[in-house]
Structure formats: C-alpha cells, structure tokens
Amino acid sequence: MSNRTRWLVLVLVVGVAGVVALWPRDRAPDPQPTSARPAQDVSALRAQAQLRACHPAGEGGVDVTCLGDGTRTALALKGPLLINFWATWCQPCQEELPVLDTYAKQPGAVPVVPVLVESREADGLELLARLGVRLPSVYDGSDELRKRVKAPITLPATYYVAADGSVRQVTDPPLFTAPEQVEKAVR
Template sequence: MNNRTRWLVVVLVLGLAGVVALWPRDEAPEPPTPTRPTQDVAALRAQAKLRPCVPGAEGGVGVTCLGDGTRTALALKGPLLINFWATWCQPCQEELPVLERYAEQPDAVPVVPVLVESRETDGLELLARLGVRLPSVYDGPDELRKKVKAPMTLPATYYVAADGQVRQITDPPYFTAPEQVGKAVR
C-alpha cells in the first residue's frame, strides 16, 4: 500500500467517525427498565400492618410514615429509641424483631425504626416478612440521620432521654435480645 492510499484510508476513517459522532440522536433517552415490576404501595402497607406513627410534633424532622405514607415530623423528645436500618443490612434484619419484642413489654421505651438507604416498598416487604409492626418511618433525604449525626454504618441506634439529650448506643453494636435493649435505655 503506497502513501497516498494510506492517507485516503485515514481520511475515510476520520470522516466516518465524524459522521457517527454528529449523527442526530433522540432528545429524550428511554427510561431504564425496572428490574422488577412496580408494586402497589397500598397493598404493601396493608400487608405490613404497621402500627400508626405518632402524630407530628412542631420543630421535628420531616419523615414519611411507612404505615400510611403521610409526611410527619419526628421530634427528638424522649424517652425514645430511634433505630436506623436498611433492607440490605443483615444485622438490621436480625435486630428489628428483637426491637419488636422489646417494644411489646409494658415498661418499654417507644421504638421508632427509621428506614434509610432503601426504597419504601422494599422496607415494607421486609417488615411484613419479619412480622415487625412497629410504627416506622422513612428518611429518604437523611435529614433525621444528619440531625443526630448518625454514622453511615448500620444499624445505628440512638436513645433520646426525657431532657432531649441524644446518645448513640454502641454496646452492643446491635441488639440480639430484648433484655439488651432494656439495659441500654436505663
């Protein structure tokens, strides 16, 4: 192949590349296909049978009640136990039923599980499967987690005292028995 033929091939390849690069494309790309069908949230709420959320308090942090989908304000007024969890977190899945059993005790501090880093529908499915009926909320924008300065590691549990002091419970890292919860909130 002589020099002239080589240059002709280079010009043709560059010209073809330019045409492909400038070829008009659709303005709006197709939305991604969901990996699974969208589920009826109302049916999932009915299946989960969560207890109602406490009505919002002025000055609280905006969250979504998983039981009915309403926006509410969760006030950091105690005594209260706040548990941040996600559907992909295995220790969270083990801890949620323990928190449910603790909350059933007559002298229990109110427990509020807070779903983060997961979709509401996935959270409702998991709570239904685990048989956890605690009044639960969804903190999609992480406003509550930022307010209490919770770490990104999960689960993360906080005790809010009657005087409004908030402290993280780190011993144990997650609860495996209701008695541990009772001891941590004393």
C-alpha cells in the same frame, strides 16, 4: 495524487469510520426505571406490612414519611424514645429489627421508631412484611434526622432520646440480639 496517497487516505477514512462506529454512546434513559413501582404497588405493600400507626407529630420535629400510611409527619426528639436507623441492604439490621419489635411489645417498653435510610420505601415495606416487624416506622429520604442526631453512616445505628431531650448513641451492644439488651440500654 499518487496511488500510495489514495490508499493512505482510504485507510485513514475507514479507520475513523471504525472508531466512530465503535465509540461508546450514552443510551437514552428508560422512560420509567425498572426499579420504580407504581403507587398502587406501594399501597398494597403498606397494607401487607400492617405497620402500627406512627407517633403523632411533634413541634420542632424532623419531617419524615410514615411508612404505615405514607403521610408526612414531624418526628420530635422527645423521649423517652429509641430511634434505630436501618437500610434494606444491611444484614445486621435485618437481624436486629425483629429483636426491637419483640422488645417494643413488652409492657412498659420505651417506644421504638425504626428509621429507614438509604433505601426505597417500597423495599423497606417489603422487608418489614417479610420479617413480620410491625413497629411504627418512618422513612427519612432526605437523611435529615440522621444529620440532626449526628449519626454515623454505618448501620444499624441506634439512639436513645431521654425524657429531658438529650440524645445518646447506644454502642453497648453495637447490635441488639435479645430484647433484654434493649431493655438494659434504655435504663
């Protein structure tokens, strides 16, 4: 073997070793993601949020989690009822939730149920506590309720369930900025 061939083989071996050394590798997953919260933290967040009790389970309802106490319940689409889909990352949702809470405190108000989607329960509890919103709220981790009412992926999305069980999306206004708008939408 000539010197030239030896050098060529040596350069090739060093080149392959360099590529292998620099090749990106999958990192082993962390044993516990840093975003996960221990159960006791969620319990503390539930206590801090001080949400009102969820509505009693109804027949034929969609299985959701009550954010106030963590129990599973069936949310029935029986009205009158106002359902509001929201997420923690949704800025308009953060503006609308206190308006819905103020409306719900008025005598004769239609029950309002905020439904947390596309977010973690703990983050939703933190946000509700920070906003001072105490509405009975649920978490729809499977997105089953949103599928049932054929809600769009855009948020917030609000639906009025009439006494006869019919469901209609509230689009006027697309975002509630005053309790009077909510009252008008549920007439």
